[in-house]
Amino acid sequence: MSTTGFAPVGTVVAVRRRLQRRYALVMALLAVLTLAAIGLALAVGDYPLPLAEVVRSLLSPFTGNVEPAGDFIVLGVRLPRAVAGLLAGGAFGLSGVLFQSVLRNPLASPDIVGITMGASATAVAAIIVFDWSGTAVSLSACVGAVVIALLIYGLSWRNGVTPYRLVLIGIGMSAIAGAVVSYLFTRARIFDVQEALAWLTGSLNGASFEHLAPLALALLVLTPVAAVLWRSLNALQLGDDTAKALGTRVELSRLGLIIVAVLLAAAATAAVGPVAFVAFVSGPIARRLLGPAGNALLPSALVGGLVTIGSDFVAQHMLGRNQLPVGVVTGAFGAVFLIYLLAAAHRSGRGG
Amino acid sequence: MSANHQLSAADLTLGYADRTIVEKLSIAIPPARFTVIVGANACGKSTLLRGLARLLTPRAGTVYLDGRAIHQMPTKEVATLLGVLPQTPVAPDGITVADLVGRGRYPHQGWFRQWVAADDAAVANALQATDTLDLAGRAVDELSGGQRQRVWIAMALAQETELLLLDEPTTFLDINHQVEVLDLLTDLVHERGRTVVAVLHDLNLACRYADHIVAMRDGKVAASGTPPEVVTPELVKSVFGMDAEVVSDPVSHTPMIVPVGRHKVKAKLKAAAE
Numbered sequence: 001m002s003t004t005g006f007a008p009v010g011t012v013v014a015v016r017r018r019l020q021r022r023y024a025l026v027m028a029l030l031a032v033l034t035l036a037a038i039g040l041a042l043a044v045g046d047y048p049l050p051l052a053e054v055v056r057s058l059l060s061p062f063t064g065n066v067e068p069a070g071d072f073i074v075l076g077v078r079l080p081r082a083v084a085g086l087l088a089g090g091a092f093g094l095s096g097v098l099f100q101s102v103l104r105n106p107l108a109s110p111d112i113v114g115i116t117m118g119a120s121a122t123a124v125a126a127i128i129v130f131d132w133s134g135t136a137v138s139l140s141a142c143v144g145a146v147v148i149a150l151l152i153y154g155l156s157w158r159n160g161v162t163p164y165r166l167v168l169i170g171i172g173m174s175a176i177a178g179a180v181v182s183y184l185f186t187r188a189r190i191f192d193v194q195e196a197l198a199w200l201t202g203s204l205n206g207a208s209f210e211h212l213a214p215l216a217l218a219l220l221v222l223t224p225v226a227a228v229l230w231r232s233l234n235a236l237q238l239g240d241d242t243a244k245a246l247g248t249r250v251e252l253s254r255l256g257l258i259i260v261a262v263l264l265a266a267a268a269t270a271a272v273g274p275v276a277f278v279a280f281v282s283g284p285i286a287r288r289l290l291g292p293a294g295n296a297l298l299p300s301a302l303v304g305g306l307v308t309i310g311s312d313f314v315a316q317h318m319l320g321r322n323q324l325p326v327g328v329v330t331g332a333f334g335a336v337f338l339i340y341l342l343a344a345a346h347r348s349g350r351g352g
Numbered sequence: 353m354s355a356n357h358q359l360s361a362a363d364l365t366l367g368y369a370d371r372t373i374v375e376k377l378s379i380a381i382p383p384a385r386f387t388v389i390v391g392a393n394a395c396g397k398s399t400l401l402r403g404l405a406r407l408l409t410p411r412a413g414t415v416y417l418d419g420r421a422i423h424q425m426p427t428k429e430v431a432t433l434l435g436v437l438p439q440t441p442v443a444p445d446g447i448t449v450a451d452l453v454g455r456g457r458y459p460h461q462g463w464f465r466q467w468v469a470a471d472d473a474a475v476a477n478a479l480q481a482t483d484t485l486d487l488a489g490r491a492v493d494e495l496s497g498g499q500r501q502r503v504w505i506a507m508a509l510a511q512e513t514e515l516l517l518l519d520e521p522t523t524f525l526d527i528n529h530q531v532e533v534l535d536l537l538t539d540l541v542h543e544r545g546r547t548v549v550a551v552l553h554d555l556n557l558a559c560r561y562a563d564h565i566v567a568m569r570d571g572k573v574a575a576s577g578t579p580p581e582v583v584t585p586e587l588v589k590s591v592f593g594m595d596a597e598v599v600s601d602p603v604s605h606t607p608m609i610v611p612v613g614r615h616k617v618k619a620k621l622k623a624a625a626e
């Protein structure tokens with residue numbers, strides 16, 4: 001086709017540039033907020049440290065400027081906790097935005113379509129029935145997430161999978177897994193109940209770097225895969241017909257994206273428990289910040305990390321003397337956000 | 353400049369779940385012509401179009417693109433030759449017009465070929481052709497139905513394919529924009545040698561613009577050929593179940609259908625119809 005003058009192309013380029021600028025701005029804002037949240041998490045606590053002291057501790061492995069007490073608190077206790085929040089929150093955020101985009105439904109996060117509930121059922125079974133703990137429980141959670149995902153995908157298959165059917169079956173499976181958890185509790189000894197409940201709430205207590213290694217590895221491998229698949233997601237979002245018309249292998253791309261999303265949710269749940277609603281809120285918050293400025297993948301990961309670290313800070317330091325697990329705060333925050341989303345959808349007449 | 357791609361179907365059977373909609377249909381789309389498919393609601397026009405565009409897998413029979421079975425070709429290769437506008441496409445929340453139209457460039461991009469200046473040019477051309485350039489920065493979900501329809505046409509145009517299949521591209525459009533869109537599609541056919549297939553409901557515009565018209569009834573081709581060959585009162589009666597007079601369109605001398613309903617009909621005609 002011939003280009004008719006410069007003006008039309010100029011308009012198109014200007015729109016694209018404007019969106020790119022907004023994307024860069026949102027990413028910068030989220031990065032600064034995340035750094036600030038980590039800084040706060042490292043400095044504040046029963047043993048408050050000035051920021052300069054925190055920085056010195058962080059650099060001490062390189063500078064050799066060691067101070068055992070402070071270094072232990074910063075590097076041994078608070079840093080692993082903050083990193084746990086960042087990685088798990090990031091993985092939940094990625095998983096959530098992938099689910100929501102693939103299934104074209106803002107409510108379709110892994111905590112709503114049953115993935116985290118499946119992980120919970122097997123983890124609770126591991127604690128209550130088999131008396132396992134630690135890594136064995138984490139592995140059970142992973143297995144549970146993958147198995148329930150397979151069940152949901154299999155049950156919704158009928159000449160291909162439609163997003164809507166997948167969401168409905170996911171919600172049903174989530175209820176079944178929830179029932180399994182309740183049943184297991186009725187058979188449990190009181191000591192196991194406590195442990196299982198603590199796990200179910202999701203918490204960053206006792207986080208350590210060794211403990212986080214599998215999650216870090218999962219993120220390292222799966223984030224680039226998600227970034228590559230995001231291209232086909234851009235087409236999938238236009239509906240199956242248009243996506244196929246544009247040359248996307250719809251079933252294959254959708255399956256690939258769901259596998260990545262399930263593995264991310266499984267890895268995060270195995271590491272810190274099913275921290276409620278982080279996966280659910282991250283995508284929508286990122287999209288609200290981005291407006292029409294496109295690719296919500298990395299912004300959602302940052303929002304997830306930020307929400308988790310921020311909620312942990314609130315749970316630890318701002319709710320009186322009782323230190324609560326992070327899941328209590330994210331659960332409350334997520335519930336409020338859910339109501340806000342439903343109300344907003346209702347107002348704009350789009351209903352979900 | 354056009355390679356004149358051939359699209360045809362042999363004994364094509366299409367359906368959903370346990371219902372067969374199109375049975376043993378054979379059709380050849382004339383290359384470098386404007387083909388219009390007409391027919392009553394639910395007679396299977398969209399189903400046929402989706403089958404031809406490899407969006408629906410056939411129960412039996414084959415769709416051929418340049419002699420190759422289209423369902424066996426790499427879907428991305430097909431997407432560079434054949435563009436489709438489905439009847440009810442969905443736009444993601446909040447997406448801008450320029451971004452949506454840009455998605456039409458998807459088949460031209462890949463791992464190593466990202467967004468380039470040619471993509472901007474294709475998007476700009478498509479926007480200009482559909483009279484939507486001044487909407488480029490607006491959100492699609494804030495547009496009127498007709499504006500949105502033209503944006504979707506722009507997306508299909510941005511794909512820059514030799515073959516273009518459009519399902520009811522003129523719904524929601526006012527009369528002026530209907531004519532503009534059909535003029536634009538005719539330009540593509542007659543000036544650039546593209547092959548265009550469109551489902552239309554306005555029989556008079558169909559007769560005026562079609563080089564080749566396909567009338568469908570109950571999943572079968574009831575008649576096909578040039579509009580004067582095909583469009584007769586008998587055909588209108590059998591395809592749409594409606595009495596009509598066919599006169600000559602004063603502007604184009606193509607057939608023009610004047611429907612005869614139960615009311616507002618001169619007594620003489622009424623008697624003839626009964």
Ligand SMILES: Nc1ncnc2c1ncn2[C@@H]1O[C@H](COP(=O)(O)OP(=O)(O)OP(=O)(O)O)[C@@H](O)[C@H]1O
Binds near residue numbers: 369391392399
């Ligand atoms: N996805 C689907 N699943 C099941 N049945 C379908 C589906 N799409 C269409 N049908 C059925 O197939 C038949 C033909 O539908 P089709 O959409 O092809 O009609 P059409 O000729 O395009 O009608 P219209 O003029 O109303 O667009 C209808 O009876 C319809 O109910």
Ligand SMILES: [Mg+2]
Binds near residue numbers: 398399
């Ligand atoms: Mg139709």
